[in-house]
Amino acid sequence: MSVMDGTDYRVSIFYNNEEITAKGSYIRPYEGNLGFISDIDDTFLVSHTRNAFKKLYILLFRNVNDRKIFDDVVPHYQALSTAGRNKKDEQNAFFYVSSSEWNLYRFIIQFTELHQLPRAVLLLKDIKTSLTDFFLTGRGDHNHKFDKIKHILEFYPHLQYTLLGDDSQHDPFLYEDICKIFPVTVKAVYIRQIGDYKKKKPSKPSKTWKALEFLPAILKTAARRLRILRRLD
8 A cells, every 4th residue: 555645636616607627636644654854945946045036037937847856856755755665656655845835736736746756745835915925935934834844743753754955044943943852753854055156064063963863964966865865774
């Protein structure tokens, strides 16, 4: 039995005497040992979060076929999806958690399907209607992500989790806070380094990372990612 079970459904409404329909899938994790929680923007989807004008441009003028994915993501996520599984058709539990709003749901589904990323439960922010909120899509208060991730870990306490994010915003600090609460449940943290410029060497690890006996892995290549992955098996 597959760990990520999908049941297709269809919904419809009538507007001006015309039926409008949409299809989707209800996904729930089944029995397994591993769970993976991934950010979206600049973790696997190139979004230019640090450049507000560039991000706005691609949101307005780039469709799902034009948007880019980081080169190493597909083999990495596919390997994570089947890590520790004995059957090829079995997959681990995946969750995509983002500060983007629900109006991007269809785009994210299409993008992940286009690039054959693992099927996942999506957890996004409530849709806002103001112009300011549109400009700040994917930014702003990240308490939403903290609450959603905390809820996942509490709802499926039997899984051993890997957190995946990037350093363009607050993922390292958010994940550190999560690890303080769930030091046994979280087994690994992946942080993508954004930008081609050479960054300063990381400062000494915080007491939290020392206490957990692992450091957040800042990884640049698929080969290094897959070497660390093998330790999870």
